[in-house]
Amino acid sequence: MGLIDSLLGNAGEQPLDKIAEEFAPLLAPGETLQRAFGLIRDLLVFTDRRLVLVNKQGVTGKRIEYRSIPYRSIAMFSLQTEGHFDLESELRIWLHGQDEPLARTIGRGEGAADIVALLAQNASH
Secondary structure: OHHHHHHOOOOEEEOHHHHHHHHHHHOOOOOOEEEEEEEOOEEEEEEOOEEEEEEEEOOOOOEEEEEEEEHHHEEEEEEEEOOOOOOOEEEEEEEOOOOOOEEEEOOOOHHHHHHHHHHHHHHOO
């Protein structure tokens, strides 16, 4: 379901072996990938140390921004839905020292719940 969820805009889980090569140069020594979720072209990647937001820009997606957020920097987060039949959920993450949250539309379904659960687990450290 990961590919179908991603195409629909839902946060579909991505196999780590597909992104391992791309992320190898970005990981610190000893850092490991935990889980990844695709959002159409973008990714949310959880490691054992941080959350990496991957934003593919432009028509071809060749321009890529990797935003690294150490878990200790997360002050709070929220998941907002419009209702039972809504197709979109918005994830907001507030970082220490910033007034405005980072926001991502992540769709709905199991992926959204898994993302919130991973944030709860990791941001509490």
